[in-house]
Amino acid sequence: MAAIFVLLTVLLGIINVIDFTLATQDADRLTQIIAEGRGLFVDNRFDSDRIKPDGMRGPMGPTSPEMPDSLRYFTFAFGSDGSVQTVSFHLTAMTEEDARQWAASLRQENTGWTRLSYRYRTYERDGATYVTVIDQGRELISAYRILIISAVGEAVFLLISFGVLIVLSGKLLDPIEKADRRQKQFIAEVEHNFKVPLTVLNAGTELLERQHGATEVSRSMRGQLRKLNALVGDLGRLTLLDEGKTDRTAANLSSLVQSAYDQYKERLSVLTYQLEISSGITYEADAAAFTAALHELFENQVKFGRSCASCRLFTEGNRILLIFANDAALPSGQYDQVFDRFTRLSNAEGIDGAGLGLARVREVVKAHNGRIEASVKDGIFTVRISL
């Protein structure tokens, strides 16, 4: 919509500029004719290049043969000795004296528009300065009409476009919103209905091991149950975020990031790590949800960082920026799909996870009115959060 509005405005602007330019050129042609006539619009001064007496055609189409008599103009000649001579006076809207004073005020100029609808030209002839002023009111009315019509037309077009957009957008977005609602509902139901059976399986596995001793099979079952528990836990936290449940209070983000890093410091020590936290950065945040998101981001670095990683928290203007980066075997590009649920990138093969961690991070960021994006450049995977 914005693009169409800009395009239409530019187009109509060009049309109006051309229209006014042509009106100006027409006026200048007339003042030039008068200048060549030494202040007079005389028909035997026309040559075949400008106006043909039989057809009165000019470069922009036919001109009325009545024009020399219908044109309203005046010319005054100002001598070097201070004398003023009336060369021609064909106006009815003012006295000759008023016109003389007006011309005197224009002596130092060259050419231009004056008093909205009059075009003037000053020129030297026989040692005197001539000032010619012609009335172009009728011609400019036409140009102004085009300007108003184009402005009103554009406004009407925009209103109609908005109306159509509002009507259509509901129909276009409805299937997408329904699909999104169904997915969230599914996740909530899975999360809810899996909880008790998982708890029972957890207990049953423990019981079997106590009764018959731990075996490779029972240990394998425990491992898989832990993964399922973690997955259901993730789904549960996502469901809460989907429901928009956050408890925001003034939080010291600098402290939250430092605390989260401290919990991962040992595991991140295998990487060359750069940590930069500007102190005293506060924000209205749900500390627990934000901390969980930070843990996900640090965990991601532990899992996928190969040799180096970094975390930076700082302010830029009125925004808070939190940037996580680590090297990754991925081609350069934008990777916002990594925030979709159950989405894992090619470098995640063989690494535990269900593809929900960064989805949860995005929900936390959204719940805090922030923006998040992911990209890879020169082998560095970067998650950039802006609050």
Added chain:
Amino acid sequence: MKILLADQHRDMLLMYRALLEQRGDEIVTAFDGTHGELVSKIINADIPRVQSSQLLKMARDRRIGTVKMVNAPGVSGTTDNTEQHVILFPFFPEELFAKIEEACPSGKACGGVDDE
């Protein structure tokens, strides 16, 4: 320790009864708080019918340790501030045992109630 397990899921009661009995605890199970006869064994009161939320309150009033098992804890992993010992589904046995120890340090009487 004498422990009342109240849960609407029979499988839950079966598994955790067996586990807790292995620890040497005396277990009383109830499908819901309306089993007043069973409840009275724990809280020593003659109560014909009581819902799980009432049971929890009665137990707390009598300073009997309780562990509430919940499905959806609330906003950010925390629960109602009046609840002291809460465990979220799904959990592992060792997590429940730890909660029981936390709620019932005296080892006298304790209840685990599913608050679904």
